[in-house]
Structure formats: structure tokens, C-alpha cells
Amino acid sequence: MRVLGIETSCDETAAAVVDSERGILSNVVLSQLDEHRPYGGVVPEIAARAHIDHLDGLIAQAMDEADVSWADLDGVAVTSGPGLIGGVMVGLMTAKAVASAHNLPFVAVNHLEAHGLAVRMTDKVAFPYLLLLVSGGHCQLLIVEGVGKFTRLGTTIDDAVGEAFDKTAKLLGLGYPGGPAVEAAAKTGDPKRFDLPRPLIGRDDCHFSFSGLKSAIRREVEKLGVPTDQDKADLCAGFQAAAADVLIDRSRRAMEIFERRTGGKGAFVISGGVAANKYLRARLTVLCEREGFPMICPPPSLCTDNGAMIAWAGLERLALGLVDTLEAQARARWPLDPDAPAAMGAGVKA
Ligand code: KG4
Ligand code: ZN
Numbered sequence: 001m002r003v004l005g006i007e008t009s010c011d012e013t014a015a016a017v018v019d020s021e022r023g024i025l026s027n028v029v030l031s032q033l034d035e036h037r038p039y040g041g042v043v044p045e046i047a048a049r050a051h052i053d054h055l056d057g058l059i060a061q062a063m064d065e066a067d068v069s070w071a072d073l074d075g076v077a078v079t080s081g082p083g084l085i086g087g088v089m090v091g092l093m094t095a096k097a098v099a100s101a102h103n104l105p106f107v108a109v110n111h112l113e114a115h116g117l118a119v120r121m122t123d124k125v126a127f128p129y130l131l132l133l134v135s136g137g138h139c140q141l142l143i144v145e146g147v148g149k150f151t152r153l154g155t156t157i158d159d160a161v162g163e164a165f166d167k168t169a170k171l172l173g174l175g176y177p178g179g180p181a182v183e184a185a186a187k188t189g190d191p192k193r194f195d196l197p198r199p200l201i202g203r204d205d206c207h208f209s210f211s212g213l214k215s216a217i218r219r220e221v222e223k224l225g226v227p228t229d230q231d232k233a234d235l236c237a238g239f240q241a242a243a244a245d246v247l248i249d250r251s252r253r254a255m256e257i258f259e260r261r262t263g264g265k266g267a268f269v270i271s272g273g274v275a276a277n278k279y280l281r282a283r284l285t286v287l288c289e290r291e292g293f294p295m296i297c298p299p300p301s302l303c304t305d306n307g308a309m310i311a312w313a314g315l316e317r318l319a320l321g322l323v324d325t326l327e328a329q330a331r332a333r334w335p336l337d338p339d340a341p342a343a344m345g346a347g348v349k350a
Contacts, residue, residue, distance in 0.1 A: 001019070001020045001074040001075070001315055001318060001319065002017060002018070002019045002020070002025070002068065002072055002073050002074050003017070003018055003073065003074060003075045003076070003077050003107075003311045003312075003314040003315050003318065004016070004017055004059070004062065004063070004073055004075075004076050004077070004098070004311060005017075005018060005077045005078070005109075005307040005308060005309070005310035005311025005312070005313075005314055006055070006059065006076070006077070006078040006079070006091045006094065006095050006307060006310060007078075007079050007091065007111070007114075007305055007306065007307045007309075007310045008051040008055060008078075008079065008083075008087045008088060008090050008091030009079045009081070009082070009083025009084060009087055009088050009091070009111045009305070010042060010047065010083055010084060010087065010136070010137070010305055011031065011032045011033070011035075011036055011042045011047050011050075012029050012030065012031055012032070012304070012305040012306070013029075013030045013032065013050065013051050013054045013055055013058055014027075014028065014029040014030070014058065014305060014306050014307035014310075015028050015055070015058045015059045015061070015062035015307045016028065016062055016306065016307030016308040016310070016311050017062055017063065017065075017066035017068055017073075017311065018121065018308050018311035018312050018315060020315050020319070023121070024121075024308045025065070025066035025067070025068065026061075026062045026063075026064075026065035026066035027062070027301070027306055027307060027308040028058050028061050028062045028065065028307065029301075029304075029305070029306050029307065030054050030058055032046070032047060032050045033176070033177065035047075035050055036176065037175070037176050040170050040176050041166065041170075041176060042084070044084040044085075044086055044087070045086065047084055047086070047087045048084070048086030048087045048089070048090055051087050051090040051091065052090050055090060055091065055094050056094070059094070059098070062307065070102040070104070071102075073102070073104055074104070074105065074318065075099075075104055075105040075106070075107055075314055075315075075318050075323075076095050076098050076099040076102075076104050076105070076106055076107070076314070077095070077106075077107040077108075077109050077310050077311055077313060077314020077315075077317070077318075078091050078092055078094075078095030078096075078106075078107070078108065078109060078310065079091055079092075079109055079110075079111045079114065079310055080092050080108035080109065080110075080328050080329070080330055080331060080334075081110065081111065081330060081331030081332060081333070081334040082110070082111060082112065082137075082331060082332060082333050082334040082335075083111055083137075083332070084332075085330055085332045088330040088331070088332075089330045092108070092328070092330050096326050096328075099326070100326060105318060105323045106323065106324055106325070106326060106328070107313075107314040107317050107318060107322070107323060107324055108324040108328035109310050109313045109314055109317070110313075110334050110336065111305075111310075111334075112133060112138060112140075112334070112336050113147075113148070113150070113313055113336060114309040114310050114312070114313040115133055115135065115271045115272050115303075115309060116131050116133060116142065116144055116150065116269075116271060116336070117144075117147065117309070117312060117313050117316055118271055118298045118302050118303075118308075118309035118312060118313075119267075119269045119271060119296055119297070119298050120312070120316070121298075121302070121308070121309070121312040122298050122299065122302065123296050123298075125267050125269060125296055126267075127144060127145055127146050127149075128143055128144060128145045128146075128258075128262050128266055129143075129144050129266045129267040129268070129269050129296075130142075130143060130144075130251075130254055130255060130258045130266055130267070130268050130269065130293065131143075131144050131150075131269045131270075131271065132247065132251055132254075132268070132269070132270045132271075132275075132284075133271055133272045134160070134161050134162065134247070134270065134271075134272040134273070134274035134275055134280075135160060135162050135272030135273045135274060136160060136162035136163055136166065136177075136273055136274075137160050137162070137163070138155075138156075138160050138272065139155065139156040139159075139160040139161045139162075139208045139210070140152060140154065140155045140156075140336075141153045141154040141155075141206045141250060141251065141254040142336060142337065143258055143261065143262065144269075147313075147316045147317060147320055147322070148317075148322070150336040150337045151261075151337055151340070152335070152336060152337035152340035153206040153254045153257055153258075154205060154206025154207045154208060154250055154253075154254060154343070155207060155208070155340075155343050156207065156208040156209065156210065156343075157200075157207055157208070157209050157343050158209050158210060158211040159209075159210040159211050159214060160210070161208070161210055161243055161247065161274050162179060162272070162273050162274045163210070164210035164211075164213060164214050164239075164243065165178045165179040165182050165239075165243070165274065166178035166179065167214050167217075168182055168214065168217050168235070168236065168239050169181045169182050171214075171217055171218055171221050172185070172217075172221065172227065172232045172235060172236070173232075174232065174236075179273060179274060179276070179277060180276075182236045182239065182240060183236075183240065183277050183278070183279060185232055185233050185236040185237075186233065186236040186237040186239075186240045186279065187233075187237075188230075188233045189230075189232075189233030189234040189235070189236050189237030189238070190233075190234045190237060190238075191234075191237040191238050191240070191241035192238070193234040193237075193238060194216075194220055194234060194235060194238040196213060196216050196217070196220075196238050196239065196241075196242040197212050197213055197216050197242065198213075198242055198245045198246055198249070199211075199212045199213060199246060200246065200249075200250070201245065201246060201249045201250075202249065203253075204253070205253070205343075206250050206253050206254045206257065207250070207343045208246060208247075208250055209246075210243070210246070213239065213242055213243065213246075217235055217239055220235060221235070240277075240279055240280070243280070244279065244280050244283040244284075247280065247283075247284065248283060248284065248287050251268070251284065251287060252287060252291065255268070255291050255293055258293075265291070265292050265293050266293065267293065267294050267295075267296050268284075268288050268291075268293040268294065268295050268296070269295075269296050269297070270284060270295070270296075270297045270303075271297070271298060271303055272303060273303060273304045273305070275297055275298070275300075275303040276300035276303050276304060281297060
């Protein structure tokens, strides 16, 4: 089977063609970084307009690079949520038009499910597995039991970890997006110089919190006045070490719960934009070796937003006969586990 995947839920406009046998035939991603950089973050209106400007051309390019015609496709898959609603609507309307014009099956994909299933495209990981989903909008631990079957063990009660990276970078004037900038600056920093908090460590549940860590960084920056490059490096290293400690402690707790619920150990999969961070990967690798959960991580280009993961999720759904109608709606919020109890805390986002 061969599917066209379309992604427009945040600030990447992306299209890809994936084949169930031959893998990724094309994967075109256009980042809108330059358009949003002056504002220090994604501006939803600008994102939606940029998707309109670029999506048609990107789809044509993805089809061209894959060297396929419409008749060679078995379906069109598109992110229909969660995400910035204007952008989601641009992708959804375009995908519906393409599917309708070429009489192709249409699949409405949950962006988070696509992040969670991407690893099955590269590594053929079997269900169930434990998923740490770490992106700009989400920070969750889930048991992936199957396509469309997720049990959420934990989520953030305030900021997502990627958001904390971005805000730390902003406080230090390191530019946008923050994750790669913080990772680079941390390389020459002393992680022990500043005493930073590790929120929620040791708790019985698997929830996360990062706003206290961000506030601690802000206080240190205020104390420093004008931070030097070394101050910035030390703060980035300290922040990254604290974030890693939190992710490790919460993941270890989730491994215990996974083992109790499923009766065994399984793969530990990391996905989402923050999974591109090499320091975090290295720290989590140590945890996985100690706990006996093989760590599997898609390559960085498939961890950040892309069309191939949407096409793959579409393939998985089509293979199970899960097709959507053209009535499918754009959804700003779309939890993977609607039955999960609400996490206690202020300003819950997930
Ligand atoms: O999955 P993604 O591309 O988009 C969302 O669905 O949110 O994730 C983007 C997030 C941003 O917060 C970005 O700063 C973060 O992933 N990120 C990183 C790194 N690369 C991207 N965070 C830490 N270290 C990185 N190397
Ligand atoms: Zn994403």
C-alpha cells in the first residue's frame, strides 16, 4: 500500500509518500522558522497563511520525488488534530479535496498517534510498548496497545518539556526554536553550578511539571543581570540536567506500571521533537539498560514534525480498514486516551 501524508498542525508544512513495503518514498518538510522568529514563537495566523501558500507545491514535490501518480496511491492521510486549528484546517481541506478529486480513501490522523506509531515504520516494534512523547505541546507517558489504543500513564500538569526548552532559550536570548539552541549551549556548561528544582520527582504517579524549573531559570537570570556566555552555558546545562532527571524518574515509574499491567517488559520508545536531543537520549539509554527496556528512537528527522509519520499512521489505519468520511472535523484538542483521569494541577494542557 502507498499513502500520501500531509501535516500542517504547527509550524512545519509537510507532505510525504510512504509505501508499506519500500518505506519512505519522499518526505518534504518546509519549516516556517524564519516567518516566526521575529516573534520568538509560533504565531497561529502566520502559520495558517504560510501553510496555504506552500502546501500545494509541497504535495506536488512529494509526489514528484516519490515518482508516483495519483493512480499509484491507496489513500490520503492528514493530521486533523490536535494542533493550531487554522493550520489543521488548511491541511484537512486540501487532503479532502485531493481524496475527493482522485477518488481515494481518506484517513484523518491524530498527530500524537502519528508521533507514537512512527517507530513502527523504522523498527517494526511490536505492541505493547511504552511511549515517552516529548514535543513542544506535549509531554506524556503512554502504553501503546495498538492502533488507536493508548493508555495514558502521565502527562504534564503545566508546560510541555519542549515548551520549557523554548522558554529557557527565550529567557537567555538564544533565539527560536529553543531546544537545539539550549542543547548546543549546554555542551560547554557546568550542570552543577546552579541549584535548580526537579519538580514531581519521586511521586507515585507519572505526571510531569516544568513551570517551576522555568521560573527558577528566570530568577537566576534576574540575579545575574546580564548573563555572560559562560553563565548561559551553565544555565542551559543545569536546565537540561534537571529536565533529564525529571524525565528519567517519571519514565522509571512508568516502566514499573507497564510491567505490572502488561505482565512483562517492552520497548521504550521516545518520540516528538525533544527526542532529537542527544544528551536526553544518552541519559535515557542508561535508564533503559538498567531497567531492561530496549530503547528505540526514530531518527531525529522522523521525531520532529513530518509528513512521513502521518502517511505511516494512515497506512496502519487503512490496513485495519479504518477509513474516515469527508465529514471529519479539525480538532484543536484530541487526547489519545479520552478515558484518562484528569491530572491534578493548575492549567492542565493535556
Ligand atoms: O514534535 P515537534 O516538532 O512539534 C510539536 O508537535 O510540538 O516538537 C517541537 C519541539 C520544540 O519545543 C523544540 O524546541 C523541541 O521540540 N526540540 C528540541 C530539540 N529539537 C527540537 N528540544 C530539545 N533538544 C533538541 N535538540
Ligand atoms: Zn509534533
